[in-house]
Amino acid sequence: MPTPTWERLPEAKRDAVRRAAEEEFGVRGYNAASLNTICREAGISKGSLFQYFPDKADLFVHLIARASHDIRSAMEAASTDLPWMTDYFGSVNLLMDAWISYFYDHPRHRQMLVSANLEHNPSALAAVREAVYVDYLEVIGGMIDLGIAIGALREDTDRDALVAAIIMLLPHIALGPHVRGLDPLLGLAGSDRTHATSVGRRLIQVLLGQYVTQSVPKEP
C-alpha cells in the first residue's frame, strides 16, 4: 500500500509518478523495469519514491489495481445504458466494444496490463490476480448470470466454464493477441479500432453462440 505521504502529495506529482511508472512497467515488464528510469522520468529522487511506496512490488500493485478499478468503472458506466432486457446479445457486443475502446483510449493502461498478464514474478502475479481477476469475475460472471436469469441464454449453460473461457480470452482480445503468435490468423497487430472490434465480435460469437436463445443481431 502507498504510504500516507503519497496520499498527501499534490495530484500533479502523483500523476507524474504514475505516468512514468506505467510507461516503464508497460514497456519493460515488472522485473526488468528500473526504478531509476521511473524516478528520472517522473522528476523525483530515489529517496522520495521509497517514501511513497515501501518497495517496487507495492508500486506495481498500486498501479495495476488502479487501472483495473478504472476499467471496471468505465465498463459499469457503459453498461448502464444498454438494453440488456430487450437485446441481450447486442448489449454484450456493445459492452465488448466499449471495453476494446477503453484500451484504445488508454494505451498506457493497455500496455501495462499486457505486461501484467505476461508477468512471471510470483508476488507481482499475485497482485494481478487479486486486483484484476476479482473485477473480471464479478463483471463477467454477473453478465452471464443476468443472461440466464432473463432467458437470453439457455438454462443449461455451463456458466463457470463459459465465464472462465471468456476471462481467459479477454486479455488476448483487447490487449493484443498478436503477442501470442495468432496474428496471421486474426490480423490484429497494428490494426485500427474498427477491425479490433469486429474480431472481438467474432470471438464473442464463438463463445456464446450456442447458448443464445435470441436471434443473433447483425453487425451495424
Next chain:
Amino acid sequence: MPTPTWERLPEAKRDAVRRAAEEEFGVRGYNAASLNTICREAGISKGSLFQYFPDKADLFVHLIARASHDIRSAMEAASTDLPWMTDYFGSVNLLMDAWISYFYDHPRHRQMLVSANLEHNPSALAAVREAVYVDYLEVIGGMIDLGIAIGALREDTDRDALVAAIIMLLPHIALGPHVRGLDPLLGLAGSDRTHATSVGRRLIQVLLGQYVTQSVPKEP
C-alpha cells in the same frame, strides 16, 4: 543452436543440464532465471555451460523447441488411433485428454511452457512464437479443417476465430488456469488428472458446441 560440444556430451550430463535449466526457467522465467543457479544445480561450471550454448537465449530456445517438438510428437501419436471419421467430437475430446495427460507426465515441460507463455522479453517471446505456435496452428487448424471437411462441424464455422480461441485457451487449460486467478471457478490448483480432464472437456464443449452437427457423446 547448441554447439557440437553439447551434441557430443554423454546423455546423462545433457539430461542433468536440461533438468536444471527447465526447472530454473520454469520457476523464475527467462529474464529472472540465473545461469549461476542452473550451473550449480546441474553440477557443471559456468565455463562449461558456455561451451554448450552460445548464450542464455540460445539455451532457452533449445529447451522450448525440444519440449514443443516432444509434445507435437505425442499428440500425433495419440491422434493416429482415434476414430476421427466415425466419432469426430469424441476424438477431439480424447486428443485433449492425451494433451492434458502429457503435461501431467512431464511437469517440468509444463512449468517451463507456462513461463514461456508469460514471457515479456521480446526475443525470448519471438522464440516461443516460432517454436511453439507454429506447431499449435498446424495441429489445431488441421483438426478443425478435418471436422469441417467430413461434416462433423457446420459448414459456416468461423474457422479462424475458432482456431484462435482454442489456441488462446490451450495454455490455460493444460498449463494452469489457476495462475490467472480462475481457480475459484474451475478448482484446478492441485487437482488430479481426472478433474483436469473433465474441465478440459467442458471448455471444449463451450468452444465447439455450437458447431457440432453430430450428437455430443457423454463422458465415459
Next chain:
Amino acid sequence: MPTPTWERLPEAKRDAVRRAAEEEFGVRGYNAASLNTICREAGISKGSLFQYFPDKADLFVHLIARASHDIRSAMEAASTDLPWMTDYFGSVNLLMDAWISYFYDHPRHRQMLVSANLEHNPSALAAVREAVYVDYLEVIGGMIDLGIAIGALREDTDRDALVAAIIMLLPHIALGPHVRGLDPLLGLAGSDRTHATSVGRRLIQVLLGQYVTQSVPKEP
C-alpha cells in the same frame, strides 16, 4: 561525460578516483585496466563508480581529456613570456623544456598518456585522437607557422611534414622513448630532468636544424 553526481562530489574523493584510475590505466592500458582495481584503490564501491561515469570508456576519455587540457594550458602559459620574436629557436627549446618538465612534475599524467598512445582499442584510440592530437596540431602547427611568418624558419620549409614529424616524436621524447627500445641510444630510462632536457634539445635540432635561419644558440 561524467554524471552530475561526479561534479557534485567533494574534490578529495574525485581526486582519489582520478589518482587510482590514472594509475591503473597508466600501468595496464585501457583494455587491461580493471575497474575492480580502480574501485579498490580509490576506496569506493563498484556501484559508486558507475554513478560517476556511465562506463569504462567514458572514465578513460574524461581523464585523457583533462590531462591533455592541463598540458595545453601549461604550454600556453609557458609560451607567453618567451622571446619568440627575438630568439625563435631559443624559445622553441625553452618550450620543449617546459613540456618535458610538465611530465616530470605529473608522472601519472605521463604514464597515462603513454598508455593512451599505445592503445589498440579503436574507440579508446578515437578518444585519444580527438582529445590530444587536436591540441598538438594547433600548438605545434601554430609554432611552426609563426617561425615561418617571422622569418625564423626558411620559407620553403615543408610545414606539414615537419609538424607531423614533431608530433610523431613528441610522445617518445617526453613520454618515454625507452619503452620503445631506444634507451641504449639515448639513455633516458630513469634519467633526471636535466638529461631529458638535453636529449629533447638534440631531437629538436635534428628536426628543425636545416630550416633555421638564425644562428643556433648554444645550450646554457
Next chain:
Amino acid sequence: MPTPTWERLPEAKRDAVRRAAEEEFGVRGYNAASLNTICREAGISKGSLFQYFPDKADLFVHLIARASHDIRSAMEAASTDLPWMTDYFGSVNLLMDAWISYFYDHPRHRQMLVSANLEHNPSALAAVREAVYVDYLEVIGGMIDLGIAIGALREDTDRDALVAAIIMLLPHIALGPHVRGLDPLLGLAGSDRTHATSVGRRLIQVLLGQYVTQSVPKEP
C-alpha cells in the same frame, strides 16, 4: 620459444597457424586476441596449440621475431644493389621505398607490427623491444654510420639523436600514421603505395636534410 613439436610439424600446418595468429593479433591486439579464434581459424585444437607454444606470449613473440627477421632480410637484400657510394641520399630514399613496399606486400605483417607497436602488455612489449628494435638499431645505425664514413653526411652529425629519431618515426611512416591523428596532415589513410612513398621521402628530407652534403636528388 616454440617447442620441438612445433619444429617437427609439416610446413603447411605451421603456416596455417601463423596466418591465423598474425591475423588475430593484428586485428585485435595482443591482449584482446583470442586463442580460441586462432585455433578455430587454423583448424587445430586448443590442446595442440599448447603443445606448440608454452603460452600466449610465446606465440606472439615468435611471430613478431619472425616478421622482424623477414623484414630485415628484405631490407638487406634491397640494400645490396644500391649505389651507396655514388648516390647516398638517393639510396636512402630507395631503401625507404623498399621498406614501404614490403608492408604493402605483406599486409598481415604490417597489421601485426602495428599492433605490436601499440602493445602495452609488459611481456609482449619486451618481446617487441628485443625482436624488432635490435634489428632497427643495427640497420639504421649502420646506414647512418656509412653515410658519415663516406662523407655523404656531415662529420658533426648527431648520430645517436638522428638514429633515434628515424627509429621513432619508422613505425608511423610505414605502419600507419593515420592511427595517430596525423592523417589530416599527411593524407595517408587508405592511400596508395605511390603517395605513401612520397610522404616517406618528405619525412626523410625533414630528418636528414641538414646533414646531407651532396645535392638532394629530385623525386623521379
Next chain:
DNA sequence: TATGAATGAGAATTCATTCAT
C-alpha cells in the same frame, strides 16, 4: 519531507590454461 550518494550482491560472458583420453 526530500534528497541523492553509497552499497554490494548478482547478472552474463570470456578466456588462457590443464589434463584425461
Next chain:
DNA sequence: TATGAATGAATTCTCATTCAT
C-alpha cells in the same frame, strides 16, 4: 601427438534499497 571438455577467476555493468544530510 592430438584432442577438446572442464575450469573458475575475472570482466563490465545493473539494481533495489538504505540512510545521513
